[in-house]
Amino acid sequence: MRVHGDIDRSGGTTQDGRPPLSWAEARAAARDIGRRCGPGARLREPLAAAAGGVLAEDLRARVAAPSYDAAAMDGYAVAGRGPWTVRGRVLAGRPHEIELAPGQAVEIATGARVPEGAGSVLPYEWAERDGDVLRGAVEPGRHVRRKGEETAAGSRVLPAGTVVTPAVLGLAASLAHDDLPVHRPRVRAVVSGDELISAGVPAPGAVRDAIGPMLAGLVASGGGVLAGARNVRDGFETMVSALADAADASVVVVCGASSAGPADHLRGALAELGASVLVDGVRCRPGHPQLLAFLGTEQEPGPVVVGLPGNPNAALVAVLTLLLPLLRGMTGRPDRDPGRLVEGLLTGHVSAHERDTRLVAVRVEGDRVVPVGHDRPAALRGAALADALAVLPPGWRGPEAELLWLPG
Numbered sequence: 467m468r469v470h471g472d473i474d475r476s477g478g479t480t481q482d483g484r485p486p487l488s489w490a491e492a493r494a495a496a497r498d499i500g501r502r503c504g505p506g507a508r509l510r511e512p513l514a515a516a517a518g519g520v521l522a523e524d525l526r527a528r529v530a531a532p533s534y535d536a537a538a539m540d541g542y543a544v545a546g547r548g549p550w551t552v553r554g555r556v557l558a559g560r561p562h563e564i565e566l567a568p569g570q571a572v573e574i575a576t577g578a579r580v581p582e583g584a585g586s587v588l589p590y591e592w593a594e595r596d597g598d599v600l601r602g603a604v605e606p607g608r609h610v611r612r613k614g615e616e617t618a619a620g621s622r623v624l625p626a627g628t629v630v631t632p633a634v635l636g637l638a639a640s641l642a643h644d645d646l647p648v649h650r651p652r653v654r655a656v657v658s659g660d661e662l663i664s665a666g667v668p669a670p671g672a673v674r675d676a677i678g679p680m681l682a683g684l685v686a687s688g689g690g691v692l693a694g695a696r697n698v699r700d701g702f703e704t705m706v707s708a709l710a711d712a713a714d715a716s717v718v719v720v721c722g723a724s725s726a727g728p729a730d731h732l733r734g735a736l737a738e739l740g741a742s743v744l745v746d747g748v749r750c751r752p753g754h755p756q757l758l759a760f761l762g763t764e765q766e767p768g769p770v771v772v773g774l775p776g777n778p779n780a781a782l783v784a785v786l787t788l789l790l791p792l793l794r795g796m797t798g799r800p801d802r803d804p805g806r807l808v809e810g811l812l813t814g815h816v817s818a819h820e821r822d823t824r825l826v827a828v829r830v831e832g833d834r835v836v837p838v839g840h841d842r843p844a845a846l847r848g849a850a851l852a853d854a855l856a857v858l859p860p861g862w863r864g865p866e867a868e869l870l871w872l873p874g
């Protein structure tokens with residue numbers, strides 16, 4: 467993580483004790499910080515593992531595309547004018563040394579190498595064959611994909627910084643790449659809480675960790691990679707050493723311990739480590755105790771810390787508010803959300819918060835946006851049923867609402 471000196475390190479709360487940043491300001495700040503931090507570690511990854519990264523170098527063609535003259539249709543490769551004499555058959559993947567003289571043809575499959583001397587391919591649909599004699603109308607050059615006509619060997623096909631989508635992976639494979647140099651923010655998670663268990667049925671007083679299982683997919687949707695998740699017990703020293711141990715990451719996500727209780731040690735641990743807290747709470751419901759901080763110094767920058775509240779739905783909102791905009795900023799992804807404006811269509815009873823932005827789980831049903839309920843801070847049932855969170859700014863009267871799409 468590289469931090470530049472011009473970031474406002476003031477953080478803190480306003481005089482009335484409320485978080486200084488609105489929900490929209492917090493998202494914009496996280497994205498901006500991500501842009502300044504840059505795209506994270508450079509790795510050379512096998513193709514399948516490179517998905518979601520951003521190219522660390524221009525992608526160049528290791529071979530021409532196509533890499534040989536190939537038939538684009540099933541039919542006959544023909545040389546010169548017809549009628550032609552059919553000399554045999556060539557199939558894709560079968561090497562051959564056939565050369566055709568004018569007046570000769572071979573039956574050919576799509577993708578097979580067109581013999582030397584053949585000028586075009588006559589599809590079956592246009593061919594008349596009587597024994598070895600073939601007739602039909604061809605246009606010179608038709609239905610042959612010439613070597614290099616799409617891409618010349620050695621040419622630059624994509625610039626550094628391109629997001630590795632499934633199409634980019636397919637293209638890279640077709641141009642003979644086995645691995646790709648990509649940048650990808652490495653994210654480490656610290657899941658804190660004495661009451662948490664990660665398997666089985668909880669006894670009274672114990673709680674299944676519901677945030678840890680969400681993180682890999684959420685981090686990947688922002689272009690990062692979850693390099694590890696640690697469950698730690700509540701404790702000041704434990705939190706300090708968990709943060710210090712994650713120093714090799716671009717981003718450390720701390721789940722829980724974000725509030726003011728006796729077991730909530732995140733803020734104290736950050737102070738102990740000399741962190742700069744840049745987002746100290748956000749004016750939104752749920753999720754207001756979330757935070758964003760830098761570890762390290764100007765000379766030796768450390769990771770960005772994103773603090774998620776322990777209530778799982780509040781944590782999800784904080785991921786969408788701070789973590790994903792941060793990762794998108796780091797990886798140069800477009801900020802696609804808040805998504806689109808849906809006009810006049812939020813149905814059912816929802817009320818805005820007087821001073822904070824409310825995020826409400828909704829389903830999009832045709833042209834209606836329907837709250838699904840079950841979206842209190844501790845409940846993920848609503849988010850699991852929902853397509854999106856409707857963004858209701860303070861004092862919202864509706865019915866228009868902006869939608870923040872939930873990662874799929």
Ligand SMILES: Nc1nc2c(c(=O)[nH]1)N[C@H]1C(S)=C(S)[C@@H](COP(=O)(O)OP(=O)(O)OC[C@H]3O[C@@H](n4cnc5c(N)ncnc54)[C@H](O)[C@@H]3O)O[C@H]1N2
Pocket residue numbers: 657658659661662673674675676677678721722723724725726727730753754755774775776777778780843
């Ligand atoms: N005096 C105040 N108390 C609280 C405030 C406040 O402003 N003043 N904010 C409340 C809000 S809002 C939230 S959200 C929580 C945030 O708490 P923490 O981030 O400190 O998290 P914990 O106290 O550890 O846990 C809160 C709650 O969530 C459960 N939890 C924690 N981690 C997980 C997990 N990984 N999976 C499932 N559930 C988890 C935990 O058992 C608690 O029930 O603080 C309020 N209090």
Ligand code: MOO
Pocket residue numbers: 750751752753754755775777780781843844
């Ligand atoms: O804001 Mo808390 O983060 O309501 O659950």
